[in-house]
Each structure stands twice: as structure tokens, then as C-alpha cells.
Amino acid sequence: xxxxxxxxxxxxxxxxxxxxxxxxxxxxxxxxxxxxxxxxxxxxxxxxxxxxxxxxxxxxxxxxxxxxxxxxxxxxxxxxxxxxxxxxxxxxxxxxxxxxxxxxxxxxxxxxxxxxxxxxxxxxxxxxxxxxxxxxxxxxxxxxxxxxxxxxxxxxxxxxxxxxxxxxxxxxxxxxxxxxxxxxxxxxxxxxxxxxxxxxxxxxxxxxxxxxxxxxxxxxxxx
Numbered sequence: 001x002x003x004x005x006x007x008x009x010x011x012x013x014x015x016x017x018x019x020x021x022x023x024x025x026x027x028x029x030x031x032x033x034x035x036x037x038x039x040x041x042x043x044x045x046x047x048x049x050x051x052x053x054x055x056x057x058x059x060x061x062x063x064x065x066x067x068x069x070x071x072x073x074x075x076x077x078x079x080x081x082x083x084x085x086x087x088x089x090x091x092x093x094x095x096x097x098x099x100x101x102x103x104x105x106x107x108x109x110x111x112x113x114x115x116x117x118x119x120x121x122x123x124x125x126x127x128x129x130x131x132x133x134x135x136x137x138x139x140x141x142x143x144x145x146x147x148x149x150x151x152x153x154x155x156x157x158x159x160x161x162x163x164x165x166x167x168x169x170x171x172x173x174x175x176x177x178x179x180x181x182x183x184x185x186x187x188x189x190x191x192x193x194x195x196x197x198x199x200x201x202x203x204x205x206x207x208x209x210x211x212x213x214x215x216x217x218x219x220x221x222x223x
Contacts (some may be wrong), residue, residue, distance in 0.1 A: 007032045007042055008056055011049050012097065019103030020050060020110040047114055054115045057097050058122040062129065065090035069133045079137050080190040083158060084183050086133060090126065091162070091182070095175045104171040123159070130155035144195040154193050161185045 001009075010031035014023045025046050029039040043049040068089035072082045098104050112119055134151040137143065145154060165185055169178040 003032075003034075003038075004042055007034070007039060007049070008053055011053050015050065015053060015107060016098060016101035016103070019101075019106045020046075020114070021106070025049070050110065051115045051118065054111055055118055057094060058118065058125075060097070061090045061093040062122065062125060064093040065126065065129060069129075073133075073137060073140075079134070079141065079143060079194070080187045082133060082137055083130065083190060084186050086130070087158065087162060087186065088179050088183065091172060092175070092179065095172050104173060108171050127152070127155045127159055130158055146193055146195045149193050149195075154190075157189055157193070158186060161189050 007028065010033075011023075011028045014027045014031050017023075018027065023046065025039060025043075026036055028046075028049060029036045032039065039049075043052065065086045069082050069086035072085040077085065098107060101107065131151040131154075134154055138145065138151070145151070162182065165178065165182045166172065168181070172178050
């Protein structure tokens, strides 16, 4: 394990245990088995360390989203199945990273204060990934979106549904109820976003072979 990974693992443990405000560089250094000066060689402040932890959390969530979409698509899932699986995997990864922490709400709040640019960057990345998935699945499955709806618009609506569900579940807690209600919201949204399916082109019927007519017997033919 390289030093940066070891530091980030230790920092995540410290932030989960103490929250952002009560954590310190010294605690992270101790947890990583390093001196304070050695840790400062990689991160110049607690804020910089927290940003790195948040960025890794988002990268892992994005990877989980892509993997879930790919697996569900290969299994023959519908568009709703695929989008529910991908969004649930992304959020489930985030919840799992902070599981058991008594400071979840504070960490989410500090996330927006200390790393708002990262939040905006990955919000755009998640939306782009959703739009890409929607475009691909609609093309493969012959699906048509309702009039005026595009893959990007549907992706934006999915994110709005996520944010709306979050408002009822501060810090995504309890995760089981949050994800269940989110699935209901997403399936309802996607059902309304789909228009009539494209008619499949009819295969031309194979022409029946014409019966061979027997020629009339001519005078002089042998019987």
C-alpha cells in the first residue's frame, strides 16, 4: 500500500470517528503510523486531506454506479432496473463509506463547505454517466422517450428525484428506507418518461415455392 492510500484510509477512519471539526492532522498521522511532518509532505492541511478523502469517495461511488449499470444491463434488465441499480449503487457506496459514524450529517455538511467545487464536478459526472447509459439502453432496447424528453433531461430529472428523496432523509439515513423510497420515485419517473415503443420491423415472409406444372402430353409421346 502506497503512503497516500494509507493516509486516506487512516483519515477516513478519523473523520468517521470524530467528525471534521474535532479531527486533527495529528490524529490522522497517528492512525497512518506517520509523523505529523511526514503527513504534511503529502497534505498541507486538514482541509486538503478532507478534500482528498471526499474526492476518493466520489470516485468510488462513480465506479460503483458504472459497474452496477453494466451488470444489470448484461442481465437483461429494463431501463428502470438499470437506472435504479446504478443510482442505488452510487449512493449505497457513499453510505457504506460513512457507515457507523455518529457525525454523518456534519460530514455531509462540511463536504459542501470544504469541497463545493468537487461536489459540482462529480454531480456533472454522475449526470453525464446517467445520460450515456440512458442513450445506450434506449438504442439497444428500441425505447423512445416521451416528447420533449432527452437522455440529458431524464438524467437531470433522476438527480432531482434523488435530491427530493434526500430532503426526507437527512444524510441518507436510515439507508434502507431511503433507498426503497428512492426506487419507487425513480420507477415512477422512468415509466412516465417513456413513450410508445418503436414498432419492430416485420421480417419479410419467405416466398412459397411455386408448384411445377406438368407439361401437356404431346402427340406421339409414349405412355
